[in-house]
Structure formats: structure tokens, C-alpha cells
Amino acid sequence: MDKFPFFSQKTAPKQDTFNKSKTRDYFRPWLVPRRSLAIAEACLIGIVSGLSAVLLKQCVGWLGSWRILASNQLPPIIVLPVFGLSLGLLCGFLVESLGSEATGSGVPQIKGALAQFPIVLNLRVALVKLLGTILSLSAGLTLGRQGPTVHIGAALASQLTRWVPTSPEHRRQMIAAGAGAGLASGFNAPLASVIFIVEELLHDVSNLTLGTAILASFIGAVISRVLGGGSLDLNLELTEFSRRLWAPEIPFYLLLGVLAGLLGALFNRGILASLTLYQRLNWSLPVRIGVAGMVCGCIVSQLPDEFRNNSGLRELLITGDASWQFTSFAFVAYFFLTLVSYGSGAPGGLFHPSLVLGSALGYLVGVGEVNFLGYGSPTNYALAGMGAFFSAVSKVPVTAIVIVFEMKLDFNLVLPLMITSVVSYLVADRLAQGSLYQRLLEWKGYTLPTEIVEKGSLAGLKASDLMQRRVETLASQMTIEEAIQAFSRSHHRGFPVVDDSQLVGIITIRDIGHATQRQPDRNTTLAQIMTPKPVTVLPTDSLSHVLYLLDRYQLSRLPVTEGRKLIGIITRADIIRAEADQLSSKTDTLGPSPEPSYVVYQTRSPALGRGRILVPLVNPKTAPVLLRVAASIARDRDFEIECLQVICVPRSQNPAHTTLNTAQNRKLLSMAEDLGKDWEIAVHTQIRAAHDVAQAILETIKERHINLIFMGWQAEPTTARGRIFGNIVDTLIRQAPCELVLVKLGYRQRALSDGTTSSYCPLPLGWHRWLVTIAGGPNSRRALELIPALTTLAVEPTITLTQVFAPSKIKPDTASLEKAVNFLSNRISNRIEVVPLRGAAVAETVIKLANTGGYDVVIVGASRERLLQQMIHQNIPKAIARGVQSTVILVRGALD
Structure with a gap:
């Protein structure tokens, strides 16, 4: 039992908890989603x-x-x-x-x-x-x-x-x-x-x-x-107004399409401008909607009675009872009132306003045709205008044609609708590409490449693309004692149980822990404690389906089977690496494949520590700060420091055969060695020539048995497809097996003697106010574990713990905050504050607190389980690092 201290009585689960877990495992196969559902x-x-x-x-x-x-x-x-x-x-x-x-x-x-x-x-x-x-x-x-x-x-x-x-x-x-x-x-x-x-x-x-x-x-x-008061009879009362299309009318329908496209594009721009204007006024949502309602009430009170009922206005235009003067006035007034209403943020749609504006515009063109040709039907033009304006605003011409046709159910309208809707769509898309709804989404800050929006972020990969085909398995008749020995020899925390190439169950280290508390007999077999009929996937199942099963049942691995035959296994780490590699699009790299890096210079100190911290150095201005912080962590954990500099060489050259001048690089490494002597920490240094910096760092991690990477990062925009933090950092987040700490150093302005200002990076002694975000999960714990070491560098720092809760939660669960306070109180004597926050957007809420509160350092834990989704869509740690002006420290724990 000494090999597994986590099996102690203190952490043993209760019997009822175990029974509930086994009951849930029994019903899992019945809960796996089926297409019929x-x-x-x-x-x-x-x-x-x-x-x-x-x-x-x-x-x-x-x-x-x-x-x-x-x-x-x-x-x-x-x-x-x-x-x-x-x-x-x-x-x-x-x-x-x-x-x-x-x-x-x-x-x-x-x-x-x-x-x-x-x-x-x-x-x-x-x-x-x-x-x-x-x-x-x-x-x-x-x-x-x-x-x-x-x-x-x-x-x-x-x-x-x-x-x-x-x-x-x-x-x-x-x-x-x-x-x-x-x-x-x-x-x-x-x-x-x-x-x-x-x-x-x-x-x-x-x-x-x-x-x-x-x-x-x-x-x-x-x-x-x-x-709703209607019937299943879809014939409307507007059939008497229908008439066939004549060839001389086609130019007027083309004109209607062009006008609808122009005004539809103007309408879209007006909606965005209205939203921006309300935003600049910085009013609260109740004030915005209240003022908009009051403005609409004031204007409508001075207009004809039809404006008080939106549907009544549309019917009046379609039935042809309105004059052209009233219709012109109705179009302008309705156009303006819609911009005022929607820009306020009030709940309400744009489908109906688009149809009303289109009917008014079409009616005016129809009246013009009657005056010019002496015949025609303004009502037909009103109906065609509805589809045209709807198409120009929403950029869905086929939907516009069908929706008006279903409202009228008259085939005489199909050709006019096709002409006007397609023409208006082409004109509007020429002036402002993309639908209004996509542009509204982008206005809120949500932007994705077109192919990801349309195709879906998890499309393409299958279970067979991700699974590990060589699987370590255990037999059902193996005893608990033998299983404990198998776990102690492996880094895995679970194994499939296989008999005669058939999957019969799955066993995890938790199952063994439960069993040792219930049945101390070491001769108990795995068949008695394993989870029978585990959740599995087929090799043809999509990556998104695999992710769903892992998340729904809180699993860390899934066997891949054909029938009952085990052919592979998928873990969470496999999915993160495989999906991120697909998004990173490495095929655009020019030249031959990168060759292994080559060590051109190195120094070694006595290996006295219990582990190693790797510190890649690039910028001489920020290196002193990074080294001081890394040294504090190393001294706290009794680690050594490995300083690395990477010199990139062209793909056309072999790193081992390239002549390099390392004089400037050695000066920076010498500074690190001097710091190690002052702090009595073993410091090793090396310079590598490589085609790829990230690959050189990964090779160093493997060769030097690195336990933690500590490196700086500039929170600059990345434009490459699939990149979040940048090429190097993204690769390390995906593939580095050890703990990773990223630091974005904050800069301050200081006045010079000539009256100008310059930016400088304050030393850790100036880090007085610390903000730590708590969201639960293993990486929040990793972030908290760093604080005792980091705060030794500052003078009487104040620690503030915060967690963002949804506005709808009346009584938020602050258990994570309480645990964090208890954890830190036992390790540091500094002042600890707790600031729970409410906000719909986590990143925006934290950024606002950090900037207004004048915090010097913000510490964020990156959730490893959600990292894949963050990389695809919206990365909260990156948003915080880019939005916060002070120093930001991002922590990611070791991968499984």
C-alpha cells in the first residue's frame, strides 16, 4: 500500500458513493445517444x-x-x-x-x-x-x-x-x-x-x-x-390582387431589386451605426430601451393611426389602400424608428421591419409603373419588395422567395420574387459582404474564419485518426495485487480489461482504491471490481462525438472497438494534440522537414536539485525579470534552472554544420549563471541551433528531464490560422508534457530628463497588488501553488482572489474561493482579499477589475480540459493577457 498513498482512509469514498458510481456505470450504455432520439x-x-x-x-x-x-x-x-x-x-x-x-x-x-x-x-x-x-x-x-x-x-x-x-x-x-x-x-x-x-x-x-x-x-x-387563431387552410385573402407578369414590367422589377439592394445595404450599415452610437453614450440597458421607447412614442403619436399597429401598416400597404405620399412617409419613418429601436438592445427582430420596408418600397415602384405604363398592380410590387428587401438585409435570397410565396401561395409571384430577390442580394452583397446577422456577431467581438463558421470546428477527424493502436491491457482474472504492480510500472491511470481479444471491461486506479477499502483481500480479481460494458466508440465516430462522451461521463479515456474487439484507445491528451495539429496547418511550412537541433554551447553545474526549470531567453531587457521570478520558484521547489537560447538557421542548412557567432548569446547566459551563484541555485546553460524554436525546446525538455517551463510571452495579435498565442507557445501548450508557466510582462511609463517618456518593465519588487482568478480545476490549484514562491520577491504584497459568476446566479457557489483562501492562509502571511464578480463575459469582467483596481500582477490558470475549445473559438486567458495592462502569469499543469 505504500506505493499508493492516495488510497489512505482519509481520501476513501463512502460506500453509498461507490454504489451510486456503479449504478451510473451500469446505465451508461442505455444513455449513449442514438439517432432515433x-x-x-x-x-x-x-x-x-x-x-x-x-x-x-x-x-x-x-x-x-x-x-x-x-x-x-x-x-x-x-x-x-x-x-x-x-x-x-x-x-x-x-x-x-x-x-x-x-x-x-x-x-x-x-x-x-x-x-x-x-x-x-x-x-x-x-x-x-x-x-x-x-x-x-x-x-x-x-x-x-x-x-x-x-x-x-x-x-x-x-x-x-x-x-x-x-x-x-x-x-x-x-x-x-x-x-x-x-x-x-x-x-x-x-x-x-x-x-x-x-x-x-x-x-x-x-x-x-x-x-x-x-x-x-x-x-x-x-x-x-x-x-394562434388561424386554420390549416393556407389560402390568404389577397388572391384577388394577383396578376400575371408581363414583359414590359421586368425593367421595373429589376429597378425594384436594385433599389432594395441599395437601401438594404444602407439599412444594415444604419443598424451597426445605431448600435455603436448607443454604446458610445454609455447608458445602461434599461435607460437605452426606455429612451428608445419614449422616442418612438413621441414620433408615432404625430403619425397616422396605422403606425401604432405594425401589422396594420403592412396590411394597408399590401392591400393597396395607401397613397404614394403616405407610403413614402411610412418608409422613411419606419426606417428611422427601426434603427432607433434595434440599436437600444431591446429584444426584437428585424424580419418584420424588413418586410414592412420592402412592401413600402415595392408599392412605390408599382405606383410609378402604373403612372408610366398605365397599368400594373402596386400590390404585386409590394409583395415582391418584401422578398427583395428581406434578401438584401439577411442575404438569404432563397428563403426570401419562399417565405413570401408561402404567405401568398400564388405562382404568379414566383418570377417577380426571383428577379427582385436575386438582384437585391447581388447589389447588397457588393456593397456590404456578409449577412447582417454575421456582422452583428462580429460587432460583439465573435469572429471566426469562414470555413470554421460554415463547416464546424470539429469536422474531419475520426476516432481511427486519433486512437493509439498499441494498447496496454489487463486480464479479468488478474488480482488486485498484480494490478497495483501494473499501475506502479506505468504512467496510465486506467487500463482496458481484455479476455481473448474481447473487451470485457475497464479498470481505473480509482476502482482499485475503492476496492481496497471495501475488500482488503488482495486476491480479489479485476472481474469483481471492473466497470463492465464500458462506454466505447467506433473507429468511424467523429472527434466531436468522442469529446461529447468524454465530457458527459467525465472519462479520461475511451476504448475503440469493432464489435467487441479492442482495436485502440483514445485519451484526452490525444484529442488535444490531434485537433490542434489539424488547426495549425503545418503544411504551409516551406523547405524540407526540420532536422534535430544541435547544441553549440553548454555549461553544467552540479545536479543537486529535485527537478529542473527550463527558461528560454530571448530579450535581454526582460531576461533579468524572468530569471528572478524563475529563481524564486526554483528555490521554493529545490529545482535547478536550465537556461536555453535557440538560434534559428534556414531549412536549407544543417544545424550541425552551420557556423554561428554565439558571443552575444553567451553574455546573457553568463548573467543567468551569476544570478544562480547569488541565489545558490544550480544553473545550466545551453545554446542550440535549430530550424524550429518550439521543436528545440521540446527536445531540450526530453533530454534534460524538465519539470517546468518558465518563459515570457508577448500578447500580440496572431493572424495565422489556428494560432492563439503564437507559433512557439501554441506548440508548447499542445505538446510539452511538463508544467508550463507563461509570463506577459507589464510595462510602465517613466519621465526622462528631456521631458519625454519611455517604457520600462518593473522588477518583481514593484509587484505589490496581485489578482488571482479562480475557476476550479487542476490549473487553478497550480496557479495557487506558485504564489508562495512568487510573493517572496515583492514587498508586502496583497493577494486578491476573484471568481466570475453568471449574472443569473442569485447565490453563487463560492466553494472554490473558500478552498483557495484556506490553501494560501496556511502558506503565506500576506493579506488575502476575496472579490466575487458577476458578468456575462469572463474575460471582460476580469480585465475591467484588473485595470480599474490597479493590480500589478494577474495570475490565470488555463483549463486543460477546455483548452481545445478555447483554441478553436475564444481563448479567455489570451483575452485577459491582451486586455490587462499589468503583468499576467498563465499557468498550465502537466499533461497526462
């Missing part, structure tokens, strides 16, 4: 999306009718602004307090979530969106309810996929199906909803995507029509 989920998503759309429609109609009734009985100049201000303030307070993710139309949030951004979609967001939209539309803001129904449907679908086992691919398709069901419920246009999913959201026409989208959309549309 996706079909059932799609039906349920269609039902709940349709019901939510009906509820939204009825509530908006009921509360909005009170507003219109009050404006008819009392002076509109008083009633409408008061309604707008009061309901707007209430809406803003609700959204800001319970779910800031519910602002806007919701389509950008869906696109971001489908592109694997950390954007929240759950039941809370759906409820806040529902209530916020009711209040904002009832306040008189000129927005639509169709966009929110799309957001609500997607959020409900996302919540459902958390309750029902669903793999990542199915989850993305369920979210898209929920969005389609919401759109179908809002417009009663199921076919257009399916096309919108394919054209705008997923860009996927697989059987599963089409099947789930069709089911959810049609069920949502049927429920909306039956419960």
Missing part, C-alpha cells in the same frame, strides 16, 4: 416552439391593445411616450438582471452558438427573451416578434439537449431545428424555415438536418396556426 427531440421541439410562439403572439396582442386603446381615449402625445418609457425601462431591467444574452433579435446569438462560441442558450434565456419581447413590442418599439421566436425555439432546443442525451452534432442540428420551428411558428412558413436553416445557419443538407428541421418546422407551424 434526434427525431423524437425534433417533434418535441416543434411542439414547445409552436406553443411559445402562440404565447408570445397572444401576450403582445393583449398588452399592445391596451396601449392602442389608451392612445385612442387619451392624448397620444402623452400616452404613447409614457408607455414606451415605462415598459422600456421594465424590459431593460428584466433583461439586464436575468439574461443579457436575450438582447436583439437572437439570430446572431444562434449563429454564434452553432459556430461553437461560448454563447448561452438555455431555458433561462428563452423565458427572458419571451418576457422581454412582450414588453418591448408592447412599448411601441418598431421591431418584430419573429426573430425572438427563432431565438426562443433555439434556446428551448438547446435546453432539451441538456436533459436528453444528445451528441454534439445532434445538438447543433437540434438548435437549428428549434430556430426553424420558431421561424415557422412566427410566419406560418415551414418550407421557408427549413431553407433558412440550410441557407443561413448550418449550411448542411444531410438527412438528419433535413429530417429534424422539417419535422420541427411543420409541427411548430401547425400548432401556431391552430392555436
Whole structure:
């Protein structure tokens, strides 16, 4: 038992915990997601999306009718602004307090979530969106309810996929199906909803995507029509206005398409400009929405009564009862009011405003045709204009054609819709590429390469590409004593159990620990304590499916099987390295493959330490600070320091045969040796010639048995595809097996004698205020373990521990903060403060605290389990390092 001190009584689990774990393991095979579950989920998503759309429609109609009734009985100049201000303030307070993710139309949030951004979609967001939209539309803001129904449907679908086992691919398709069901419920246009999913959201026409989208959309549309006051008869009352297209009308439809494209591009730019203006005003969300509601109320009170009911205005234009003067005025007023409303951040969509503006524009062109040719139908042009303007704004021409066709169900409209929608799309895309929703997503700071947005970040790799084919296994009849010896000889913490090449179970070091507490008999066999029928994957399963199983069941490894035959195994470390290599696109490297690095100079000190810290040195200005900090860690852990300098040589030259001048490099290494003598720390030095710096560092780690890398890093933007921190650091994060500490040194300004200023890097003696972010996980612990050593360099430093909690959490779990305080209190005597924070964006919240609080050092632990997702989408540690002006220390523990 001495070989395994973690099996002590102090850490032994209780019997009921063990039984629960075994029960969960027994039911695991039943919980593995199956494709049939996706079909059932799609039906349920269609039902709940349709019901939510009906509820939204009825509530908006009921509360909005009170507003219109009050404006008819009392002076509109008083009633409408008061309604707008009061309901707007209430809406803003609700959204800001319970779910800031519910602002806007919701389509950008869906696109971001489908592109694997950390954007929240759950039941809370759906409820806040529902209530916020009711209040904002009832306040008189000129927005639509169709966009929110799309957001609500997607959020409900996302919540459902958390309750029902669903793999990542199915989850993305369920979210898209929920969005389609919401759109179908809002417009009663199921076919257009399916096309919108394919054209705008997923860009996927697989059987599963089409099947789930069709089911959810049609069920949502049927429920909306039956419960929302309509019927299953799709023929509208507008058929009497239909007429065939004549050849002389084609130039006017082309003109309509060009105008819709121009004005649609202007509308998109106006939306972004409005958002930027509100942002610069720096008002709170309730104030922004309240002011927008009041402005809309003041303006609408001076306009004709049709403006008080958005749907009434559209119907008036389509039926042809409006004059061209009224229509022109309606277009300008509605255009401006929509910009004011949406820019405030109020929950509300742009689908309906786009259709109203398009109908007004088309009606004007139709009136012009009647005056010029003497015949024509302004109503046909109004309907064609709806599709054209919708196409120009959303950049989905096929969806625009089908959605208006489904609303009218008249084949005479198909050709005019095709002409105007395609022309407007081409003109608008020429002036402003990309859909409005993608640009809104980018405005919020979420940017991905196009291929990643469209294809999905985890596409391409299969389990067979990642698995280790040579697998160490144990037999089911092996005793616990023999298994303990096998674990002691290996670095693995789990083994597949195989009999006659058939996988019969899996055994982990935890299972053995539990068994030794329950059954002290060392002759107990693995068959009695192993997990039978473990979760496995097929060699054809995708990487995202493997990641889902690892995360859902909190596993560190998955056997790969064909039938019951074990053919390989996949670990978390394998996935991180394989996916990161695919993203890094190494094929663009010119010249032959890099050759091994070559040591051109080295010095050795007595090997007296229990481990080694590798310190790569590059910049003579920052080297003194890095060496002092590394020395403090080395002295605390009784480590030696290995200083490394790498000289890059062209790929055309052999590092071993290249003549180099190392005089300047030796001066920097001599400084490190002098520091080692002062601190009584063994310092080794070496200079390597190499084709690749990262490869040279990895070779040094292996040859010199490095335990920790301590290196500087400049938080500069990286433009290479797949790069997060930069070529060298990214490679080390992925492949370096030892602990890694990155330091971005902060700089300060000092006045010179000539009146100018210069930047300088303060020594650790000037690091008085320390901010440590806590998020749980092993790397937060690694960050805390560094503090006792690092704070010995500063003069009476103050330590502040912080953790960011979601705004929706009324009583956040501060257990991690309490554990961190207890840990540090037993090791240092410095002052320790605790500052819990609330914020929707972790990085932005920490950056704001660090910069406003005047902290000298910020310490961040990089979650190894989430590192892959961070590298693909949005890296929180990198964002903090780039946004914080002071020194930032990033800690990543050793890889398994």
C-alpha cells in the first residue's frame, strides 16, 4: 500500500458513493445517444416552439391593445411616450438582471452558438427573451416578434439537449431545428424555415438536418396556426390582387431589386451605426430601451393611426389602400424608428421591419409603373419588395422567395420574387459582404474564419485518426495485487480489461482504491471490481462525438472497438494534440522537414536539485525579470534552472554544420549563471541551433528531464490560422508534457530628463497588488501553488482572489474561493482579499477589475480540459493577457 498513498482512509469514498458510481456505470450504455432520439427531440421541439410562439403572439396582442386603446381615449402625445418609457425601462431591467444574452433579435446569438462560441442558450434565456419581447413590442418599439421566436425555439432546443442525451452534432442540428420551428411558428412558413436553416445557419443538407428541421418546422407551424387563431387552410385573402407578369414590367422589377439592394445595404450599415452610437453614450440597458421607447412614442403619436399597429401598416400597404405620399412617409419613418429601436438592445427582430420596408418600397415602384405604363398592380410590387428587401438585409435570397410565396401561395409571384430577390442580394452583397446577422456577431467581438463558421470546428477527424493502436491491457482474472504492480510500472491511470481479444471491461486506479477499502483481500480479481460494458466508440465516430462522451461521463479515456474487439484507445491528451495539429496547418511550412537541433554551447553545474526549470531567453531587457521570478520558484521547489537560447538557421542548412557567432548569446547566459551563484541555485546553460524554436525546446525538455517551463510571452495579435498565442507557445501548450508557466510582462511609463517618456518593465519588487482568478480545476490549484514562491520577491504584497459568476446566479457557489483562501492562509502571511464578480463575459469582467483596481500582477490558470475549445473559438486567458495592462502569469499543469 505504500506505493499508493492516495488510497489512505482519509481520501476513501463512502460506500453509498461507490454504489451510486456503479449504478451510473451500469446505465451508461442505455444513455449513449442514438439517432432515433434526434427525431423524437425534433417533434418535441416543434411542439414547445409552436406553443411559445402562440404565447408570445397572444401576450403582445393583449398588452399592445391596451396601449392602442389608451392612445385612442387619451392624448397620444402623452400616452404613447409614457408607455414606451415605462415598459422600456421594465424590459431593460428584466433583461439586464436575468439574461443579457436575450438582447436583439437572437439570430446572431444562434449563429454564434452553432459556430461553437461560448454563447448561452438555455431555458433561462428563452423565458427572458419571451418576457422581454412582450414588453418591448408592447412599448411601441418598431421591431418584430419573429426573430425572438427563432431565438426562443433555439434556446428551448438547446435546453432539451441538456436533459436528453444528445451528441454534439445532434445538438447543433437540434438548435437549428428549434430556430426553424420558431421561424415557422412566427410566419406560418415551414418550407421557408427549413431553407433558412440550410441557407443561413448550418449550411448542411444531410438527412438528419433535413429530417429534424422539417419535422420541427411543420409541427411548430401547425400548432401556431391552430392555436394562434388561424386554420390549416393556407389560402390568404389577397388572391384577388394577383396578376400575371408581363414583359414590359421586368425593367421595373429589376429597378425594384436594385433599389432594395441599395437601401438594404444602407439599412444594415444604419443598424451597426445605431448600435455603436448607443454604446458610445454609455447608458445602461434599461435607460437605452426606455429612451428608445419614449422616442418612438413621441414620433408615432404625430403619425397616422396605422403606425401604432405594425401589422396594420403592412396590411394597408399590401392591400393597396395607401397613397404614394403616405407610403413614402411610412418608409422613411419606419426606417428611422427601426434603427432607433434595434440599436437600444431591446429584444426584437428585424424580419418584420424588413418586410414592412420592402412592401413600402415595392408599392412605390408599382405606383410609378402604373403612372408610366398605365397599368400594373402596386400590390404585386409590394409583395415582391418584401422578398427583395428581406434578401438584401439577411442575404438569404432563397428563403426570401419562399417565405413570401408561402404567405401568398400564388405562382404568379414566383418570377417577380426571383428577379427582385436575386438582384437585391447581388447589389447588397457588393456593397456590404456578409449577412447582417454575421456582422452583428462580429460587432460583439465573435469572429471566426469562414470555413470554421460554415463547416464546424470539429469536422474531419475520426476516432481511427486519433486512437493509439498499441494498447496496454489487463486480464479479468488478474488480482488486485498484480494490478497495483501494473499501475506502479506505468504512467496510465486506467487500463482496458481484455479476455481473448474481447473487451470485457475497464479498470481505473480509482476502482482499485475503492476496492481496497471495501475488500482488503488482495486476491480479489479485476472481474469483481471492473466497470463492465464500458462506454466505447467506433473507429468511424467523429472527434466531436468522442469529446461529447468524454465530457458527459467525465472519462479520461475511451476504448475503440469493432464489435467487441479492442482495436485502440483514445485519451484526452490525444484529442488535444490531434485537433490542434489539424488547426495549425503545418503544411504551409516551406523547405524540407526540420532536422534535430544541435547544441553549440553548454555549461553544467552540479545536479543537486529535485527537478529542473527550463527558461528560454530571448530579450535581454526582460531576461533579468524572468530569471528572478524563475529563481524564486526554483528555490521554493529545490529545482535547478536550465537556461536555453535557440538560434534559428534556414531549412536549407544543417544545424550541425552551420557556423554561428554565439558571443552575444553567451553574455546573457553568463548573467543567468551569476544570478544562480547569488541565489545558490544550480544553473545550466545551453545554446542550440535549430530550424524550429518550439521543436528545440521540446527536445531540450526530453533530454534534460524538465519539470517546468518558465518563459515570457508577448500578447500580440496572431493572424495565422489556428494560432492563439503564437507559433512557439501554441506548440508548447499542445505538446510539452511538463508544467508550463507563461509570463506577459507589464510595462510602465517613466519621465526622462528631456521631458519625454519611455517604457520600462518593473522588477518583481514593484509587484505589490496581485489578482488571482479562480475557476476550479487542476490549473487553478497550480496557479495557487506558485504564489508562495512568487510573493517572496515583492514587498508586502496583497493577494486578491476573484471568481466570475453568471449574472443569473442569485447565490453563487463560492466553494472554490473558500478552498483557495484556506490553501494560501496556511502558506503565506500576506493579506488575502476575496472579490466575487458577476458578468456575462469572463474575460471582460476580469480585465475591467484588473485595470480599474490597479493590480500589478494577474495570475490565470488555463483549463486543460477546455483548452481545445478555447483554441478553436475564444481563448479567455489570451483575452485577459491582451486586455490587462499589468503583468499576467498563465499557468498550465502537466499533461497526462
